[in-house]
Amino acid sequence: MTQMTPAQTISVIITNYNYDHYVGVAINSVIAQTRQADEIIVIDDGSTDQSRERIDSYGTKIRAVFQENQGIKKVSNTGYEISGGSIVLYLDADDVLYPNALELIERSFKPGVAKVQFDLDVIDRCGNFAGRRFCNFSDDTSEESVAKSFAATGTYLWPVTSGNAYSRDFLSRVMPLTPPESHDGVLNTVAPLYGRVITIVQPLGQYRIHSRNISRSNETGQTAAIPQFARRIGIRKQEFDVLREHAAALGATLPQGDLLENELVFVNYRLMARKMRDEDAQDAPRTLWNLWRAGASCILKSPITFRARSKHLLWITCLALAPTSFARQMIRLRYNRMHMLTNFRRLGRARSFA
Structure with a gap:
């Protein structure tokens, strides 16, 4: 049966x-x-x-x-x-x-x-x-x-x-x-x-x-123009600590080393944190080249489309090469582009009815 x-x-x-x-x-x-x-x-x-x-x-x-x-x-x-x-x-x-x-x-x-x-x-x-x-x-x-x-x-x-x-x-x-x-x-x-x-x-x-997405809030719950990179990195490290606890309880084996190196979001965060002077203390001794190389390696291994991979590589390369002041403007634009585009759309609609 x-x-x-x-x-x-x-x-x-x-x-x-x-x-x-x-x-x-x-x-x-x-x-x-x-x-x-x-x-x-x-x-x-x-x-x-x-x-x-x-x-x-x-x-x-x-x-x-x-x-x-x-x-x-x-x-x-x-x-x-x-x-x-x-x-x-x-x-x-x-x-x-x-x-x-x-x-x-x-x-x-x-x-x-x-x-x-x-x-x-x-x-x-x-x-x-x-x-x-x-x-x-x-x-x-x-x-x-x-x-x-x-x-x-x-x-x-x-x-x-x-x-x-x-x-x-x-x-x-x-x-x-x-x-x-x-x-x-x-x-x-x-x-x-x-x-x-x-x-x-x-x-x-x-x-x-x-502007009210949780990733944009600081430790007091207030909205920030850009993420607090060091804080976000710290939270992710704690989540990996939880992963290791569960793996140990189940008798499962995990890779050694820094697991954040394998996450596209966080190799980006580390580069942006360097440019924004909002860096996790453990990352401070690393060179900019080292951070870029880790980012490129992660992007090339990520299961994303070729187009997305190309965009990410271009972004981290421009970010790494840009002078600090210009890099900061790039980062602010990245995290506020949706807001700016919405305002442009609203302005366009208002003009069409004028």
């Missing part, structure tokens, strides 16, 4: 704090799925704007949870604890899922899969497309290539929170968490220790970049 695969159930947990302009768009994107979520949980973390009114307007279509402000760590643990799906997806309230996202995610889940990850189209605060993706996976990214990358480097290419769906079997072995900053950093870092990682290379949603 053929054994039937147990039916999957899907929980989507939308986490919100003062995103009244966006949270309705996120909820609508989940309600409009071709494969309906079994439960939609919206957790509002003590918002002081109009979020509650917008969330309440959905009535019984969602399960709304309103709590005093406790921060994203508590919210993520609460979402897991009250959800019941065999597949769990955390959706930031400023992000969006495409209508076929849950259908394709469910098809990809098999026994032994820890998580399914997928690309996201990048949009600005007004929903305009930026013409790029996060992570911009190459077409040949596969379960095997991810496993090979993790075995060789201790890491792999993974997207932000809204680009991941986790199996409850995996989450039950690691939750609740007290991560250095947010759950996605630790969950994505340790996932390959607990099961297979499946990648859907097509975009299944939208990642909104704006």
